[in-house]
Amino acid sequence: MAKQWLVFAAVAAIFLVLGTLGSAATAPSLVTFVFGDSLAEVGNNNHLQYSLARSDYPWYGIDFTGKKATGRFTNGRTIGDIISEKLGISPPPPPYLSLSPNDDAILKGVNYASGGAGILNETGQYFIQRMTFDDQINYFKRTKENIRAKIGEEAAKKLCNEATYFIGMGSNDYVNNFLQPFLPDGQQYTHDEFVELLTSKLRQQFLRLYQLGARKILYHGLGPLGCIPSQRVKSKNGQCLQRVNEWIMEFNSKVQILINSLNQRLPNSQMMFADTYPAVLDLINNPRVYGFKISNTSCCNVDTNIGGLCLPNSKLCNNRKDYVFWDAFHPSDAANEVLAQKLISSLSSSSAPTPALPPKPH
Numbered sequence: 001m002a003k004q005w006l007v008f009a010a011v012a013a014i015f016l017v018l019g020t021l022g023s024a025a026t027a028p029s030l031v032t033f034v035f036g037d038s039l040a041e042v043g044n045n046n047h048l049q050y051s052l053a054r055s056d057y058p059w060y061g062i063d064f065t066g067k068k069a070t071g072r073f074t075n076g077r078t079i080g081d082i083i084s085e086k087l088g089i090s091p092p093p094p095p096y097l098s099l100s101p102n103d104d105a106i107l108k109g110v111n112y113a114s115g116g117a118g119i120l121n122e123t124g125q126y127f128i129q130r131m132t133f134d135d136q137i138n139y140f141k142r143t144k145e146n147i148r149a150k151i152g153e154e155a156a157k158k159l160c161n162e163a164t165y166f167i168g169m170g171s172n173d174y175v176n177n178f179l180q181p182f183l184p185d186g187q188q189y190t191h192d193e194f195v196e197l198l199t200s201k202l203r204q205q206f207l208r209l210y211q212l213g214a215r216k217i218l219y220h221g222l223g224p225l226g227c228i229p230s231q232r233v234k235s236k237n238g239q240c241l242q243r244v245n246e247w248i249m250e251f252n253s254k255v256q257i258l259i260n261s262l263n264q265r266l267p268n269s270q271m272m273f274a275d276t277y278p279a280v281l282d283l284i285n286n287p288r289v290y291g292f293k294i295s296n297t298s299c300c301n302v303d304t305n306i307g308g309l310c311l312p313n314s315k316l317c318n319n320r321k322d323y324v325f326w327d328a329f330h331p332s333d334a335a336n337e338v339l340a341q342k343l344i345s346s347l348s349s350s351s352a353p354t355p356a357l358p359p360k361p362h
Contacts, residue, residue: 030089032163034109035137035167036113036167038116039073040166041113042080043072044114046095051116057311057312060073060075063075073115073327080166082336093108112131117131117133118133118170118172120177122185133205137209141212160213161213165209165216170255178191195254199254217271218271221256221274223248224277225248226241227241227284238296245281249277252275274343274346279343279346283295283338294324297323298310298327299327300315300328301317302327308327
């Protein structure tokens, strides 16, 4: 069982899933449902006519297949794309809004991630349109209903129970909410109150996914947001904002406690917390160790705390592989390559959580 968990942990970390923990799975049997923000998006916001959180224009995608923008918020691949490649899975889960309800692709997994999305529904409101975490769960509910119509009640239940659910959510609740002085949450809550609000809401969302059949959930913890270019410009000397990083570590700690608690009380729950904070911080603090030269500013030179995306009129850096950050918020393709490998390594060397409740039939 321990060996099987290690395989699941590595795969889950990369947006993929073993068909079951009790049998040897191969790439074709992997099913995953992805929930998240711009770090995981693969094009949902392209279908939102009035969304301001879009990346379907140059220079995004310049290093992706076809050298065209796809809606990914980087110059090339996301971490999920890279790990899918490593496992020989192609294509990765498609964006939900690109699919018809009867599309057979839903049986292999769907990506619901949306740039600007947050745990809280008020997060990212100034983007006009985005799919919040609650919206994404609602769309998954529709997906499950469509799966049921295709393969029947029992088969749909089995598929959803055995799938892995990757969740990368929370960065926007800070960057595009709490840390913005002109928005109400940062004014009316202390950070202790805000992190309690976030984890309370996240608990409700985990429980809702569990009720919809999710058992194998991997939550991707937040990285050192105080060190991304959009935050560094707020300091006098361009350094990381230590207070922000301390808040993020507090949030991550609270989520780990939440996940452990839910694993103890929910039958068959196999939730896992992926802590990538140390790996991202090490990449930022020691870029040359990983073959980079610059980690304090972005290739697109758009390090403003409002905006910060790589617009068509942006002046690109000479060598994109020298930069950890593509724009003011998102890692470059080369950085995603490093982070994907570190994520696999860290999770495949971890041990399985021990649930308090014995497994029960699905």
